[in-house]
Amino acid sequence: MEQDIRLMKGNEAMAEAAIQAGIDAYFGYPITPQSEVPEYLSREMPSRGGVFLQAESEVASINMVYGAAGAGARVMTSSSSPGYSLMQEGVSYIACAQLPCLLVNVNRGGPGLGTIQPSQGDYFQATKGGGHGDYRLIVLAPSSVQEMADFVFLGFELAEKYRTPVLMLSDGAIGQMMEKVVFNHKPLPKTEKPWATTGKKEGKHRSIITSLFIQPEVMEKVNIELNKKYAEISKNEVRLEEIHTEDAEYIIVAYGLSARISHKTVELARAKGIKAGLVRPITLYPYPYDRIGELANKAKKMMTMELNAGQMVEDVRLAVNGKIPVGHYGRLGGIIPSPEEVLENFEKFIKE
Amino acid sequence: MSEEKEKIVEAPGCLTAEPDLEGYELVYEKPDTFTDVRMHYCPGCGHSTAHKILGEVIQELGIQNNIIGVAPVGCSVFAYDYLDIDWQEAAHGRATAVATGIKRVRPDNYVFTYQGDGDLAAIGTAETIHCINRGENVTIIFINNGVYGMTSGQMAPTSLAGMKTTTSPYGRDIKTMGSPIKVSELIANLPGAFYVTRQAVHSANYARKAKKAIMNGLRYQKLGLGTSFIEIVTNCPSNWKMTPLQTIDFINNEMLHYYPLGDVKLPSKEALDALAEIEKGEKK
């Protein structure tokens, strides 16, 4: 069979994958560095099927996602940091109403209006809440253009399996860079959604999509139900990649763009005789706490490399639980360090 | 998450006594589209009348199995408890965005929102205007009671000049608090608005007219020519601090002066002819 191989930007690959994954609708609002997504979809969807709608704001887009997902559609939105912040109320409602959908944040530098350059400053927002209340999102962190496409399929698969919103946390570099991408994904079957609002058919239980549970006992029941689901997700869906960890004494933990840079750093360190390894969490929630904790039994030190002031490092510390020292190296403001710069600081940390 | 109520369920804080109907002749019933859940609305509140006529319209149009409602955040947040149809409960102000999402992926369903004035004309103004500007093929039922009912009587964008509320205790001063918004007139300017009318429900006659308007608003979805908007000027006895009868005087003497009843924008004759054709086809 001939392979469908293309050279594409991450954002475009994600948009193309969305169409191939059979989305019924996309609602979004332009923001750099993800505007290629609505541009691509507005061009392609009229002839290939599905609804494309440019909303008046991210507040509107996330609530359109709520409505369409609640009506049983396969639906997504994408944005970048300031726009994704604006969606948080809706994300909380969607999580509580248990609506499957795919959200994408192509992370840029902040806080505030910040910079349009790549950043990983939204790790806390993505993994520790974002909106109000006790909820979690499945968070996928692509580190290549290929994964931006793959994780659309994975994202919808998980979203529909668990009836939960899935967030793809990318960044301005992965979204904008051009790479080879292979489209060979298995078609995603449509899932049954008996809970969706499609009109109260004869003999069918009527469907109500809501996040309002005013009686404390009922609210608590819903909270417990949600948390059972999150426990199930934590048990089944942890994904990570390891490089040279078998004998590693010094491990870098990094995701997304940082993992690409750190991979190079680890190779450079190995060439210098340092027993270095890389752990790349692919799911930021659920986080690979267990595996990192296990690696800490053999390794001497771990360092995170993040394009932020030190966010994921808190999860590594939780995983390591005091067994070995844990450090952080990061650049801010949209600056991307070279593998050599990371190595220099990794070595400094090792010697400390 | 759906939860069917089979037995009579008490809404929090409502009266529980079962009326004794022994020896009475039944002349007035609730529509079949209603559940058996007792309403939580305060006595004399226009919301319950508005629900009633909406339920009757859905029954008379025979669309109970084909309609999806969007409930707001406001006193009518529990509308889904009372009308036995599929519903989605939207975040405060976002009902028209939610309705857009639903209608775009399920164009064959009737879709409506039911929203208060705080919901639709303050926090949700952008969503309201853009939904109508896109001419989304949905029906918006707008309950204008001049106050934030649910949160106990704060100033709404529709509160009349000089009106005392819990956040305008000295009366609404339009110099600092803005003027009450005439939403129907405002949105009628948008080309996407297909039908805009202002109605009331505080007398049987008004309620009959409002019912007709809601019925038309829903029927127009068969044409797909734009958004239908039915404003209902009504009361909030609890927060106006009036008896239901006093609120009728206040509506007649104050509210309707500023918010005159009647159609603001009507469909063209061609559109109505086209609808007649469609409905003739349906009968066959």
Ligand SMILES: Cc1ncc(C[n+]2csc(CCOP(=O)(O)OP(=O)(O)O)c2C)c(N)n1
């Ligand atoms: C984001 C958000 N802000 C504020 C509130 C609190 N709140 C609930 S209902 C409401 C006002 C409702 O007034 P209106 O829309 O006029 O409806 P009514 O109760 O009068 O029918 C407010 C401010 C909320 N639920 N969510």
Ligand code: SF4
């Ligand atoms: S508070 Fe006002 S609007 Fe709400 S139910 Fe009571 S009377 Fe009606």
Ligand SMILES: [Mg+2]
């Ligand atoms: Mg109100």
